[in-house]
Amino acid sequence: MGATTNVKIWPAIVATIVATAALRTTPLHAQDRPRARELGVSPGILPPGPLNAITDVPGVLVGQVTVIEADSVRTGITAILPHAGNLFLQRVPAAIVVGNGFGKLLGSTQVNELGELETPILLTCTLCVWKAADAMVEWMLGHPGMDKVRSINPVVGETNDGYELNVAIRSRPITSVQVRQALTSARAGPVEEGSVGAGTGTRAFEWKGGIGTSSRKVPASVGDYTVGVLVQTNFGGVLQIMGAPVGRELGRKLSSNVTRSNADGSIMMVVATDAPLSDRNLKRLASRALMGLARTGSVAGNGSGDYVISFSTALQVRRTRDAQRMTTTEMGNTEQLSALYEAVFKATTMSGKGGTVEAIPIDRVREILARYGIRPR
Helix, strand or coil, rough: HHHHCCCCCHHHHHHHHHHHHCCCCCCCCCCCCCCCHCCCCCCCCCCCCCCCCCHHHCCEEEEEEEEECCCCEEEEEEEEECCCCCCCCEEEEEEEEEEEEEECCCHHHHHHHHHHECEEEEEEEEEHHHHHHHHHHHHHHHHCCCCCCCCCEEEEECCCCCCCCCCHHHHHCCCHHHHHHEEEEEECCCCCCCCHHHHHCCCCCCCECCCCEEEEECCCHHCCCCCEEEEEEEEEEEECCCEEHHHHHHCCCCCCCCCCCCCCCCEEEEEEECCCHHHHHHHHHCCCCCCCHHHCCECCCCCCEEEEEEEEEEEHHHHHHHHHHHHCCCCCCCCCCHHHHCCCCCCCCCCCCEEEEECCCHHHHHHHHHHHCCCCC
């Protein structure tokens, strides 16, 4: 698959670093900083979808709630819904791949055992996982047709933002109302990136991280499908952009952060497609995202939880609860899969009680990229 493998996950990760929303005393907005493609960061040969976002995949909805309190809380919730119906009754095939398991991904064992999602996916901060799960279960139990349900497998992922920005993480600073708001506000259309939702307090490669998203279209000759990704970045390494050693040029080293190893942290990657894939092939698709992560300069350090959740929105593979027979029609192991595999910077400075996390300097990045032959097309 060559150099274009995983072009989907890679720009989404870079997008959160080069372009995440800012929050100082006066909030700035992600629109004030460019998306990665505006800097010439457009790896591979596949075109993005209309929004270059996970919501380019038909059916996918995203809702986000940002939680900021005084100078000690910078966190939030991001909700990803594969479709607008009741996911418990109309499940989607899914798989989870673990790159490094130092994290709290609630619900992962059942997803991989049964090969399906029965709830939305929530992303939040480390100590808020269980509160988010409890609130989502309560929300789902209140839906029509759920009056006799006695088991739900909530899927909730996290990264640890409890350092400079979310120093009050021990207070577990989210509420059930905020979780419900993230779920009920989920919509198709543009996805806000940067310091928003579950990315509000995160950092990556020693700069401000956050929520990033991207998509790629597979040609009609191999299915005319879309692959979309959303990432919550909070990990380390030495940043590379399309081979350009941006982190090194900006003076970053693996050992330069005395507060915590900048190879630690975590990343949650959510991959969606409308290709009719089985859970087995969704697992194969998810594994390619880890290759894309490595291309950014991540080394999956000891304290880094690196996870990929993948699912298909295709009606042909949707599963009805308690169905006695599977009547799905899924894609076989053909070369169409290779096209999907091939398809796999929004942050400014933020301050909190624990300190300030600087945004990556865009002008310097432009200069470095140009020096290495990477310019806007």
